[in-house]
Amino acid sequence: KQEVTQIPAALSVPEGENLVLNCSFTDSAIYNLQWFRQDPGKGLTSLLLIQSSQREQTSGRLNASLDKSSGRSTLYIAASQPGDSATYLCAVNSGGSNYKLTFGKGTLLTVNP
Amino acid sequence: ETGVTQTPRHLVMGMTNKKSLKCEQHLGHNAMYWYKQSAKKPLELMFVYSLEERVENNSVPSRFSPECPNSSHLFLHLHTLQPEDSALYLCASSQAPVTDTQYFGPGTRLTVL
Numbered sequence: 720k721q722e723v724t725q726i727p728a729a730l731s732v733p734e735g736e737n738l739v740l741n742c743s744f745t746d747s748a749i750y751n752l753q754w755f756r757q758d759p760g761k762g763l764t765s766l767l768l769i770q771s772s773q774r775e776q777t778s779g780r781l782n783a784s785l786d787k788s789s790g791r792s793t794l795y796i797a798a799s800q801p802g803d804s805a806t807y808l809c810a811v812n813s814g815g816s817n818y819k820l821t822f823g824k825g826t827l828l829t830v831n832p
Numbered sequence: 833e834t835g836v837t838q839t840p841r842h843l844v845m846g847m848t849n850k851k852s853l854k855c856e857q858h859l860g861h862n863a864m865y866w867y868k869q870s871a872k873k874p875l876e877l878m879f880v881y882s883l884e885e886r887v888e889n890n891s892v893p894s895r896f897s898p899e900c901p902n903s904s905h906l907f908l909h910l911h912t913l914q915p916e917d918s919a920l921y922l923c924a925s926s927q928a929p930v931t932d933t934q935y936f937g938p939g940t941r942l943t944v945l
Contacts, residue, residue: 823874
């Protein structure tokens with residue numbers, strides 16, 4: 720059974736700092752991994768999707784890496800801003816067409832002005 | 833309206849009530865999903881529909897009954913729920929099932945008394 724762990728559970732940083740969020744998964748046989756952002760009381764917003772054949776994806780100040788063999792992914796946020804404050808969720812698709820999508824509990828990020 | 837919309841945004845119901853949650857996507861996607869998000873627990877995938885056909889049911893109790901009348905609409909019919917069913921119910925859609933980026937609605941906050 721696939722399990723996804725996100726560390727840390729919460730992180731507080733000053734504005735402008737670069738930071739890394741971690742995601743680990745127990746079964747390395749995955750099809751893709753996705754990072755989401757969730758604001759309080761709202762739905763999820765997709766940030767980056769990395770296919771199993773890829774090593775990283777970049778979008779603006781965000782960079783996500785994937786090391787499938789070690790069961791790890793990181794989300795790097797450069798020059799953090801107060802607007803980045805949210806919960807960041809990692810989700811692993813380990814079933815392909817069998818739709819086995821497993822989420823971590825998330826990391827609550829607070830960026831202080 | 834654009835994206836994925838959900839109604840109602842908040843719902844309070846008794847254990848003997850019958851209610852329905854509605855989701856509509858305006859993105860021309862082929863797949864739709866229901867998720868449950870409970871406090872302190874990871875997001876759980878409940879149902880997946882691909883081209884209006886249910887393709888996944890993750891051991892969800894029969895008191896939750898999904899319906900997908902067309903590729904743009906998804907319902908979750910609720911009856912004789914339990915207090916532990918109180919949660920945020922999120923709908924999502926994607927072009928292809930699970931392997932593609934998912935777009936989420938804002939969710940329905942359900943409270944079962």
